[in-house]
Amino acid sequence: MKLTLVLLTLLTFSSQSAESESLWRTPDKENTLLLNLANGLVVIELAPEFAPNHVAHIKSLVRAGFYHQSKFYRVVDGFVAQAGPLEDPTESKTIAMEDSIKIDKQWPYTSVSKTDMFAAETGFKDGFAVALDADKSSAWLTHCPGTIALARETDKDSGTHHFYFVIGQAPRYLDRNMAIFGRVIYGMDNVQGIARTKDYKGDDIIAEKGFTDIVSFDVMADLPQKKQLTIEVERTDTDAFAKRLFNRANRTHPFFYHTPPAVLDVCQVQVHSRVAPVSK
Amino acid sequence: MKLTLVLLTLLTFSSQSAESESLWRTPDKENTLLLNLANGLVVIELAPEFAPNHVAHIKSLVRAGFYHQSKFYRVVDGFVAQAGPLEDPTESKTIAMEDSIKIDKQWPYTSVSKTDMFAAETGFKDGFAVALDADKSSAWLTHCPGTIALARETDKDSGTHHFYFVIGQAPRYLDRNMAIFGRVIYGMDNVQGIARTKDYKGDDIIAEKGFTDIVSFDVMADLPQKKQLTIEVERTDTDAFAKRLFNRANRTHPFFYHTPPAVLDVCQVQVHSRVAPVSK
16 A cells, blocks of 8 residues: 555654564553443553552542443543543542642653743653653643543642543643643543533533443453553653654654754654553 | 533633624635545535645545545544545646745734744634744644645655544644645544554554545535535634633633643634534
């Protein structure tokens, strides 16, 4: 089949797949969630370094089977897919905001950009797109597509159990205002396949094609071996990854007859993952 | 149903729907394409101001039934969904690049940002996200999610008939390197529902769940009245739209306890559209 272009950006990655195994890492099963939707599997890697209490909270809810029968009841194309129970429990435990972490000059990360619109600097830490303040005293997760965060009311500490995935152009204005606690490492197409909802007259939510259900939601470590997934994620602390970033920001292929500005949007960089074929 | 947040951004729009009709415009049926995919309808507004020859070219192909049996054969989640015939015609007509237009100081547009990473300025023109150079002598369409452009080989004038939709975080490095000729104004969820493909060993393309087919593709003006769609698009040249942009860049709601930077990513602004219920 004749290939027309746009695929140039993928070539670097393809050529890496034959290289050393050390370009990949295996996420901790204790911090990996398997979310089965009606339309397919989604795998989430949690971010205990950035939101330890939220990670513990979500794992506790998942392990208690809390999300059984939850639905994606607010799904706005290009923005977020939000889920939770349609009827909240009488009393719901709230959790205090975790919007950023303190870091010091030795905090390791791979820099991406110092010309970001929303932060002094962006980069990657263990696969997560991060932002840093000007004096590098704090860092936070950015609202790139595929991040998962806790929804809340106006009070910053009012989040309970409703969560959302970012499914469109990064709503970076939410950075440091919401607690991001993980990101999708597999099945983002299934997240994009979640049925969109409509709202009319204010707050009434109407599903266009029926709400997408949560069929099952588990911490991978809790599942029997045969139900676990063998998944690896591209390391973002390697020279190869740094080189990939550099090449993306400095395109020299003649395809680009207008040389793009030497900048890189951290949310436009995809960190790759690969899954061993699932046994039947 | 109790609503948890993230929906703040929608309130402005919801409250507008009761307002004057002049906030909306009806796209020209001659420049509106109806693309039926196996999983639903997609409506595209063409951009003759920016790519007149590409618009004429695509309409000519659509009217000739060229895309009958075309498939989305290269679909990379978070990047692009590319379509065309699996076997190209022996001779394919190429078309010269249209990457930008000359403008003068009187060219009307609604400014969005002068702190964009990729251009001196961004804005909107007739619903399309645009970028301008520093001396405002040229303008071009940006690769926001939902844009449709012609694929090509390395030669800038090598595009024939393969096209792609942007389905992820805006690949702005492609701006002025590709000819964008339209954007999705309805059914972006169906574009996101296009089956992703995988490639192994270089150029072999493998569909994960079967290629998504083009069922039909028409210029709306050519269809009988009952098969046309009544669609309106938010005007981007109104005070109301400019105010919406301002409010998005300057958030004062107490929900944002960390005031976001007073910036706006042009690709994160959704231009709304509304469709009259389709008669059965």
